[in-house]
Amino acid sequence: MHPVETFELVLVLLATVIALHWAASRLRLPPSAALLVGGGALAFLPGIPQISLDPELALVLFLPPLLMDGAYYTAFGRFRRHLPGILSLAVGAVLFTTLVVGLVVHLLIPALPWAACFALGAIVSPPDAVAARAVLQRLTLPRRLQALLEGESLLNDATGLVLFRFAVAATLTGSFDAGAAAGSFVLLAIGGALVGTAVGYAWIAVMRRMHDETLIVATATLLGWAAYLAGEAAHVSGVIATVAAGIVFGWHQHVVLPARVRMQGSAFWRTLVFSLEALVFILIGFSLRGVLERVGFEAALTAMTMPVLAIVLAVLLTRFVWVFGCDAVRGVMKRAGLARARPLGPRQAIVLAWAGMRGVVTLAVALSLPGNMPGRDLMLVTAFAVILATVVVQGSSLGWLIRRLGLVDGDPPAAMDMAAAEAAIAHAKRNAVEAVAYDAEGALRHPRLLEEYRKRDAATQRYAGDAGNFMPSIRAHFGVILTAVAAGRAELIRLHREGLIEDEVLHDLERDLDLEELGALFQRGEEPDGEEAREAGAGQAEGRTS
Template sequence: MHPVETFELVLALLAGVVALHWAARRIGLPPATALLVGGGGLAFIPGLPPVALDPELALVLFLPPLLMDGAYYTAFGRFRRHLPGILSLAVGAVVFTTLAVGLVVHWLVPGLPWAACFALGAIVSPPDAVSARAVLQGVTLPRRLSALLEGESLLNDATGLVLFRFAVVATLSGVFSTGAAVSSFFFLAFGGIVVGLLVSAVWMFVVRRLSDQTLIIMANTLICWVAYIAGEMVQVSGVIATVVAGLVLGWYQHIIFPAQVRLRGSAFWQTLVFVLEALVFILIGFSLRGVLDRVGGIEAVSATMAVPILGVVLTVVLARFVWVFGSDGLLSALRGLGLKRARPLGMRQATVLGWAGMRGVVTLAVALTLPASMPGRDLMLVIAFAVIFATVVVQGTSLGWLIRQVRPVDQDPPAKMTMAQSEAAIAGARNDAVEAHAYAPDGTLIHPQLLEQSRKRLDIIQRYAADADTFMEGARTHFDVVLIALAAGRAELIRIHRAGLIEDEVLHDLERDLDVEELGIILQRGD
């Protein structure tokens, strides 16, 4: 394909992303489902050139920024508090699913070597960070359940990749060592943590010395790829290196970044992540055409591979339920024996956790890296696609419905302070600072208006904190009038600019001021 044609195809895909995303919102489907199915449908349009998703490029292009985005916005306190449960899913559930799939595949396809069966298990075992993010955006979950799913999706790819590499080596060489595999896993994980911390330290050193906002945003964007590539270059886990770097950035960005960098950077980053996330699913759908052509079409798949496909899909889903409910049963038993720290999820949350196991880009990319000499390679590719489609389309589409039916209860204790109380504490600190600087050394009041405004603001917020619901009923009408006034001011600004009375620079500066003021009002309204 000519480079210009490739660029035109990318533009067409982006236009398709907008259309499919809009359609998904209109009919109430998760966007990931619409993009995946839409990409698969577009791939079979006559005359459309085939699109091959390079597996190495897919991992290094899509995975680091999407992992970084998840880690950056992770609630670190909950992540640390629920780390044992996260590791149980990210390591234990992945290993258990790998073994279960390997056993089932060898039973259904006896001619496939054991190591190859477990390689397939490693391919389909880790739920995908991209799929989880895409599906969970539209649902509300209890805080503990959300922490478990987000944390699992950040770490389980590392487990799956390590298992896959050892299974492939064992298949091709006929040699496998459990001790070597375990020690290698811990080395890769620990090395990834070290690399992530080192990259984060360099990032903080550099960003503190940059004064240009655009350069800071660019440095923040590049760090995900730097951490991932650095980890892979020294042969440790690039996934864990990226996650660690993202957690560090999320923790320190409140201290290091100016307010404008956070606002501008967040807008840029959200757009970038949206584009990458959408392209992932539409390209997965596009890749289906190449795989089906390779194995002889849909007829060959239904005739020779239907039973193994169905067996693996059911095993992937059931193995997760077995692990989740088995772990929760163990926690219940331990709590019954007097271990107060053991806190089972309960039937409702465990059901949602068991069903939320969508696969995606990592499963596909790893499957595409299978060596050509790998026994059963075509079968593995088709099964990987089937697992992705089944989990994203079926589980992703029905997850919101399941949550509404099950209604999982948030069992985590609430924070000690509400948002209203936090706002009152901030207003008190601001007022104390104004009180300290409103007077000259001789006691003369030099900032009377500022002091009056600060005291009035503190009084309003304290009344709001005392009874937020009652206060907001009256405050909303006040904010509505302010927004009407802002709209009138913006209309007048545009009128005098269109009349040629002010320069474009004045328009942009004043419009920015109005936008910031409007954003503040909208946030205060709670919209």
């Protein structure tokens, strides 16, 4: 394909991504499901060239930044508190699924070597970080359940990849040492955590010495790839190295990054992650064409239909067995007097069991199978079938299931709520202003600032004591501010359209209005998308310039 044609195809894919995202939002479907199905349909249109997803490139291109994104926003306290449950899913459930699927495959196809059967189990066993994040970010879950699912998605890819490599090696060589495999896994995990932690702290040390905002954002963006490649170069787990680096950076970014850098970086990072997530799923859809062309459409529908359906069913049921079995063990331990053992309960266990979406890792490792691997065609078709079933069926129904079950957050609340925290911050601000409001002789130098912060302190103290009654007036107050911001934005646009100000002035004043709008929306208790203010500002601007 000519380079210009390749670029044109990339533009077509990006336009398709936007259209499918828009359609998914209108139909209230997970974008991942729409992109997967849309990519598969688009791949078979006449004139569309075949796109092959290189497995090694897919892992190194997509996995590190998306793992980094999940690790960066991980609530580390909850992650650490629920680590035993996370490891139960990320290691125990993946091992259990690999074993069960391997047994099912051997029962269905006795001629296939045992190691090849377990290789297929390792391919389909780990729920994917990309697929999980694409679905979970749009849902509201109890904090414990959220921590378990997010933590599992960060760590289980490492387990699946290690199991897959050992199973493939055992198939091709005919030998397998379980003790050596377990020891290697522990070393890979610990080594990955150490490498990732070291890379994360080194990156923070570098960014502390930078003053250019663009360089800081660019340096932070490279951290995920740097940790992953460093882990792979050190022959440890690049996945765990990326997660460790992301957690370190996410923990320290509050004091390392200035506010402006954080805002700029967040906007850029959201756009990057959106693009990568979308391309992952649409490329997975495109890969269906290559799989069917290799295997043969007729063979996929006839000879492989029953084994594939049986394996997909085994994957789904195995997770339910593991989740409910572990929850039953927690119940027995709690009745035995172990206070730390808290069962999830049947409702949260159902959601946890149903949220096992597969994605790019499953397909990438399947595509990386050696050409002489026994059962390779079956593995490719099964991998795609599992991705399709879990992303489309489970991902599309997960939100409905959560609403239907009416989950209740059973985790104890934090010591301070939002109102109390705001009151503490306002009090600290007042103390800081009072400390510098007087000169050495005791004369008041900043009377207006001191009065303002005293008023804020008093107001937040009253609000903390009776937040419910104060909220309507607070919403009205910041609603007036949003109206003023919309009017200011309309006037700014009018001045620019009439050629009265330069572009630099427009950008600077627009940034100030954006910050004011975000602050007002947050104080009013809304998501900072500024939709109402933008609509009001657009209406006023249209009225003034027409």
